[in-house]
Amino acid sequence: MLSGELTAAGAAAFAAGVRKRLPTHRGHLILDLTGLTAIDSAGTATLVDVWRIGKSRGFATELVGIQPAVQAELEQFRVTVELPPPAAIPGFFESLGASAWQAVTALGQFTVLAADVTIGGIQSLFIPRRMRWATYFREASLMGSQAFGIVGLITFLIGLTLAFQSAYQLRQFGAAIYVASLTAISMVREMGPLITAILVAGRSGSSITSEVATMKVGEEIDAMQVMGIPFVDFVAVPKVLAMVTMVPLLTMLADLLGILGGWIVGMVYLDIAPKPYLQKTIDALVTKDLVTGLFKSVVFAWGIALIGLYHGIGVRGGAQEVGKATTASVVSAIFFIIVADSVFSIIFYVVMA
Amino acid sequence: MSAPQPVLQVRKMIVRYGAKTILNGVDMTVNQGEIRVILGGSGSGKSTLLKGILGLTDVAGGEVTLLGQKMRGLGEKPLGALMQRIGVLFQNGALFGSLTVGENVALPMREHRRLPEGAIAELVRMKLAQVDLSHAENLYPSELSGGMRKRAGLARALALDPEVLFCDEPSAGLDPLTSAELDSLILSLRDHLKMTVVIVTHELASIEAIADSLLMVGGGKVIAEGPMQEVRSRGIVAVDEFFARKTKSMERQDTSVAELFGLKPAERGA
Ligand SMILES: Nc1ncnc2c1ncn2[C@@H]1O[C@H](COP(=O)(O)OP(=O)(O)OP(=O)(O)O)[C@@H](O)[C@H]1O
Ligand SMILES: [Mg+2]
Numbered sequence A: 001m002l003s004g005e006l007t008a009a010g011a012a013a014f015a016a017g018v019r020k021r022l023p024t025h026r027g028h029l030i031l032d033l034t035g036l037t038a039i040d041s042a043g044t045a046t047l048v049d050v051w052r053i054g055k056s057r058g059f060a061t062e063l064v065g066i067q068p069a070v071q072a073e074l075e076q077f078r079v080t081v082e083l084p085p086p087a088a089i090p091g092f093f094e095s096l097g098a099s100a101w102q103a104v105t106a107l108g109q110f111t112v113l114a115a116d117v118t119i120g121g122i123q124s125l126f127i128p129r130r131m132r133w134a135t136y137f138r139e140a141s142l143m144g145s146q147a148f149g150i151v152g153l154i155t156f157l158i159g160l161t162l163a164f165q166s167a168y169q170l171r172q173f174g175a176a177i178y179v180a181s182l183t184a185i186s187m188v189r190e191m192g193p194l195i196t197a198i199l200v201a202g203r204s205g206s207s208i209t210s211e212v213a214t215m216k217v218g219e220e221i222d223a224m225q226v227m228g229i230p231f232v233d234f235v236a237v238p239k240v241l242a243m244v245t246m247v248p249l250l251t252m253l254a255d256l257l258g259i260l261g262g263w264i265v266g267m268v269y270l271d272i273a274p275k276p277y278l279q280k281t282i283d284a285l286v287t288k289d290l291v292t293g294l295f296k297s298v299v300f301a302w303g304i305a306l307i308g309l310y311h312g313i314g315v316r317g318g319a320q321e322v323g324k325a326t327t328a329s330v331v332s333a334i335f336f337i338i339v340a341d342s343v344f345s346i347i348f349y350v351v352m353a
Numbered sequence B: 001m002s003a004p005q006p007v008l009q010v011r012k013m014i015v016r017y018g019a020k021t022i023l024n025g026v027d028m029t030v031n032q033g034e035i036r037v038i039l040g041g042s043g044s045g046k047s048t049l050l051k052g053i054l055g056l057t058d059v060a061g062g063e064v065t066l067l068g069q070k071m072r073g074l075g076e077k078p079l080g081a082l083m084q085r086i087g088v089l090f091q092n093g094a095l096f097g098s099l100t101v102g103e104n105v106a107l108p109m110r111e112h113r114r115l116p117e118g119a120i121a122e123l124v125r126m127k128l129a130q131v132d133l134s135h136a137e138n139l140y141p142s143e144l145s146g147g148m149r150k151r152a153g154l155a156r157a158l159a160l161d162p163e164v165l166f167c168d169e170p171s172a173g174l175d176p177l178t179s180a181e182l183d184s185l186i187l188s189l190r191d192h193l194k195m196t197v198v199i200v201t202h203e204l205a206s207i208e209a210i211a212d213s214l215l216m217v218g219g220g221k222v223i224a225e226g227p228m229q230e231v232r233s234r235g236i237v238a239v240d241e242f243f244a245r246k247t248k249s250m251e252r253q254d255t256s257v258a259e260l261f262g263l264k265p266a267e268r269g270a
Helices: A009-022 A042-057 A068-076 A092-126 A133-173 A178-217 A220-226 A230-268 A276-283 A287-313 A318-353 B046-054 B074-085 B103-114 B117-130 B147-157 B174-194 B202-212 B230-233 B238-243 B248-251
Strands: A003-006 A027-032 A035-039 A061-062 A079-080 B006-017 B020-031 B035-039 B061-066 B084-089 B164-168 B194-202 B213-218 B222-228 B254-256
Touching: A009 A042, A027 A042, A027 B006, A027 B046, A035 A042, A035 A287, A042 A061, A042 B147, A079 A092, A092 A230, A092 A287, A133 A178, A133 A230, A178 A220, A178 A230, A178 A287, A178 A318, A178 B020, A220 B046, A230 A276, A230 A287, A276 B222, A287 A318, B006 B046, B020 B046, B020 B061, B020 B194, B020 B213, B020 B222, B035 B174, B035 B248, B046 B061, B046 B164, B046 B194, B103 B117, B103 B147, B103 B174, B117 B147, B147 B164, B147 B174, B147 B202, B164 B174, B164 B222, B174 B194, B213 B230, B213 B238, B222 B230, B222 B238, B230 B238
Parallel strands: A003 A035, A027 A061, B035 B194, B035 B213, B084 B164, B164 B194
Antiparallel strands: A079 B254, B006 B020, B006 B061, B213 B222
């Protein structure tokens, strides 16, 4: 027997009360709604819930004494009788297998893209008509101007920090002048290429992904395909080439500013005269340091651009996926940079030493 | 008059996304110079059919013959040449955001036609005038309304004077007046340029105004195909419901809560 109103406010209490008294076997449940004057969607849902429990346990639910207002509401709301089966939650090993398989296919797709773009890029250099020079210059100057300030500032500060840190140790041995060599070598071999690549991944790698993903979502890439305009030539190659040429330039800037940071620490904090500091820097650096640093930065750049493209064209669905792809792209680019850097360290310090 | 020439033939097209089969053996034949409308409920696979024809989605089976050439196994060069003979208007125009409207229209001309810049500029203005967008030549896509974007996309699709034009929902989201203008433009393309047009659309007014023939898809299959009047007179339930604007009811599997409890409908006005 119900009375009053069955609305969202009272539905929980009703549901709890009625559930306790539900029959556990076949039979009839009769709900007398004579006293019920109003009902809303929440109240209706609790009634349907009771009906479903009955369906599974084998008792029939009957409503009696329905008021017209309540009946009108019950006619208003619609439900499906046969519920779709719930989405299967895969087991642990199933998920593990699925993600391993996903990783393998992703790697395969990435390899195909990387090969396409790299071969296309090399061909474009020899078939100048194929190369979109205007697009390349626009991309390159955009990347350069986007990263210039932040790369300069951060690597200057890193140079300062490196110098302070090494001075703290070296001064104990009266070897403060070696701050110059240490800072220079760390900047040129490690910090310059690494920090520049990480900053560029965040700044320009992400914008490659968001741009390409937006193109994908807006069917622009499909449109290119039906217009016979190759995506690789038109979009991918100029971006990769711009990245591969700008990042080494930015790395050189980073090297210089890092050394400048160290120099300032040397002059102000360690009282080393400017000229000997510079002399020590030049003596410490050999061409090989510069070459390995720049070689690394080219590889980093290639990876950042391709990872950016890969995440962009892999987007499925609507605009909300663009943001997710962008984040994923930055994370994988930084992961790539760090892993590649450690591989280089092993090659340069162990294998080639 | 010779027998109608098929311009586009689709045989047993099958498209799957994961475990879901979206198209399960679809056949379609479109003749030269006709306006073919593809109908079907939302999510029935109309856009997928278009993408399958254009090679924009992986097809699990079937064969497409476009302008007398089998698409599958066509080399890069001949496929490119074939694609230059068709135009595609995508659902939202698919304009390149980094180019102005004029540059968007000029792009396929620059890529595929060796014309002097002056002639290209002239051509671009002609195409834009055709869709009544002359004033928007130097605007960027982000500065356009939805309807303008579609018209710009149409101008670009017409850039190379295609023999077949494909459109996905050209009038969705347009006001009735603009939609009617688009319809009369499509009609004039057929009448004056003998263009074949394949259109996906929901708009009843538009269908009544332009369709020569219909293809209705549902449940991954073709429900009906043929000349407009003939298909409508066959008394196929799904077709009749569509034209009575009742497509929704096909998918309805729900009941009212009152029916669930076996209540008799209350007398109206009681
Ligand atoms: N890339 C995709 N991956 C997975 N499923 C997809 C994909 N694209 C479409 N689908 C599914 O395929 C079905 C058909 O989609 P399609 O876009 O062809 O429908 P439509 O008939 O064009 O509908 P509408 O009238 O709403 O545009 C839908 O159920 C959709 O969920
Ligand atoms: Mg669609």
